Amino acid sequence: MNLISKKRFGVLKNNVFKIPILARLFRHKFSPIDFLPEEKLYRSYFINELPVKIEPRKLKASFLSFPNISCNWSRFSKPEDVIKRSGGSPKAGCLSFTVEQARYHGKIATCHDPNPPSGPKNYSHSELRQLLPSEDQFKEPPKDRAKLETEKDGWSRRVRLEYRNYIAKVLNIEIEPLA
Amino acid sequence: MSSTILDDVSVTLSDEVTKRVYISSKAAVEWMCDSSFSNTNGPIDRVYEVLVENILFPTHEYSRIEEFSQKIYNLEFPGHWVEEGINKPNILAKDNAVSICKQLYTRYNLIPSSILPTKEEGIYIDYDNFDSDKSLSLIIETYNDSATAVVVYDNINNNTLYSEDINELNFEKAVRSFKE
Numbered sequence: 001m002n003l004i005s006k007k008r009f010g011v012l013k014n015n016v017f018k019i020p021i022l023a024r025l026f027r028h029k030f031s032p033i034d035f036l037p038e039e040k041l042y043r044s045y046f047i048n049e050l051p052v053k054i055e056p057r058k059l060k061a062s063f064l065s066f067p068n069i070s071c072n073w074s075r076f077s078k079p080e081d082v083i084k085r086s087g088g089s090p091k092a093g094c095l096s097f098t099v100e101q102a103r104y105h106g107k108i109a110t111c112h113d114p115n116p117p118s119g120p121k122n123y124s125h126s127e128l129r130q131l132l133p134s135e136d137q138f139k140e141p142p143k144d145r146a147k148l149e150t151e152k153d154g155w156s157r158r159v160r161l162e163y164r165n166y167i168a169k170v171l172n173i174e175i176e177p178l179a
Numbered sequence: 180m181s182s183t184i185l186d187d188v189s190v191t192l193s194d195e196v197t198k199r200v201y202i203s204s205k206a207a208v209e210w211m212c213d214s215s216f217s218n219t220n221g222p223i224d225r226v227y228e229v230l231v232e233n234i235l236f237p238t239h240e241y242s243r244i245e246e247f248s249q250k251i252y253n254l255e256f257p258g259h260w261v262e263e264g265i266n267k268p269n270i271l272a273k274d275n276a277v278s279i280c281k282q283l284y285t286r287y288n289l290i291p292s293s294i295l296p297t298k299e300e301g302i303y304i305d306y307d308n309f310d311s312d313k314s315l316s317l318i319i320e321t322y323n324d325s326a327t328a329v330v331v332y333d334n335i336n337n338n339t340l341y342s343e344d345i346n347e348l349n350f351e352k353a354v355r356s357f358k359e
Contacts, residue, residue, distance in 0.1 A: 048257040051293040061318060062295045062303035065265070151344075157320070157328035158342040160299070165318050165330050169337060 020076055024123050030112040033138035037100035041071035041110070041126060044082040044092040047177040059095065061165040066147060069128040071102075073112065076124035079174035086120035093177030101170050102128050104163050106137040107154070113143065130155055247280040247291065254296050266300045266323060275321040276302040278348055287354050289317070297322075308357055315340070317357040319350075329353040 017023040017030070049063040072082055079094040099110050109131055114123045129141045133154040148155035256267050268276075276294070283289040289306050297303040301322035308315040314334040321327040327345040331353055332338070341356035 046257065046259060048255070048259075051295055060293060060295060060303060060305065061320070062297040062299075065298035156344050157322070157326050158330065158344045161318065161320055161328045161330050162339050162342050164299075165316075165332055166337075166339070169332065169334065 024076060027114060027123070029114055031138070032109045032111055032140055034112070035073070035099045035110045035126075037098065037103075039099045040074035040096040041099065041102055041128075042074065042077060042079050042082050042094050042096050042174065043069070043071045044088060045095055045177060046089070046092055047179050050177075059168050059171065061161060061168045064164045064167060066130060066149075066160055066164070068144070070119075071126050071128065072122065072124040073110075073126045074124075081124070083175065085122060091178040093173065094175040095171045096174050097167055097171045101167065103137055104166060107131055107159075107163065109135075109137050109139070109141055111140050111143075243284060243290075244277075244281050247284070247294070248277050250294050251276045251280070251302060254294070254302070256296050260296075260298060265298055268296050268300070268302050269323045271325050272301040272321050272323050275325065275327060275348070276304060279304060279319055279321060279327070279350070282348060283350060283354070287358070289354070292316075306357070310358075315357055317353060319345075331356045 017026070017028045022028075023030070045059060045063060050057040050059060072085075074096070079096065082088060082094045083090060083092050102108055102110055107130070109129050111127045111129050113125050113127050115121050116125055119125065127143070129143070129145065130148045131137060131141055131154075132148070135141055149157060149160060251273050254268065261267075280291060280294075283291075283306070291304050292307045293303070293305050295303045297320050299320060299322060301320055304319045304321075306317040308317070312335075316330075316332045316334060318330045318332060319327065327348065329341075329343050329345055329350060330339055331341040333340050341353055343353055345353075
């Protein structure tokens with residue numbers, strides 16, 4: 001009886017938190033499996049991160065760094081939110097990539113990290129976290145894990161560069177930055 | 180024509196002179212390796228290759244290398260990266276970047292499309308190949324701790340064709356994949 005109640009509660013909870021306003025109201029923390037592949041992740045960038053004197057001025061892998069890349073999750077955020085957020089810059093632009101692209105063949109977990117204590121209040125705040133080869137992309141790895149950059153962790157420098165370059169090549173510009 | 184090697188390297192050298200310089204460089208290096216230098220400088224072939232590159236390199240091409248160097252040593256670093264705690268490229272990364280540009284230019288005639296500081300703390304260099312129906316990029320990053328990585332990327336099919344953690348700045352396989 002108790003088991004059935006728990007199961008029913010689980011189903012109810014999942015349905016309730018599909019409604020963004022309720023999820024936000026109850027400050028529900030989603031798990032990596034809740035991110036849909038086609039959902040977007042937004043991130044700010046600045047004009048001085050673009051190469052100069054090269055047309056078209058496209059972002060390169062050089063602007064992106066690991067670990068723990070912070071993004072806004074499109075389920076709870078719009079592109080302009082990354083500019084208007086507290087501590088954001090009106091000169092910043094906004095770029096996006098999809099959850100599927102961010103996961104990069106299961107090497108990255110997309111983790112909901114609402115209202116991080118170190119930053120401004122932001123319910124949509126999410127992080128891209130590196131996974132060890134033994135870890136599941138749908139389970140949350142520890143926050144603030146040290147940088148993974150060795151062959152044995154599956155993240156040698158070339159793998160890190162591959163990933164950063166891939167994101168730079170597939171990203172979409174949502175809002176152009178100002179000079 | 181042959182007497183000007185050291186005085187004016189811009190003079191075009193005949194095949195015969197090239198051959199002689201090659202042979203004498205090799206002989207000199209072999210002599211150094213046999214005597215007090217021992218063989219600590221790496222394979223003899225590589226050492227005399229470097230000597231020949233330096234002796235036979237025409238002056239007008241030095242200006243191109245100088246251009247790369249100027250760019251690398253005077254790179255602008257985004258101000259907000261400093262606030263985020265990102266370190267600027269150090270002298271090791273800059274020297275390596277110059278060596279990489281020089282090597283890829285002298286050996287493979289490759290000119291970088293962009294040279295940038297990287298947020299991973301070092302220097303980012305990329306090259307484009309738009310030959311025939313392809314659109315490939317050769318991307319290199321050399322870091323403050325002297326590590327170097329290379330990726331060859333297919334921009335049309337959006338996939339990585341080749342990647343490597345580079346040892347001793349040997350880009351032969353990467354360039355082969357890039358130029359194929």
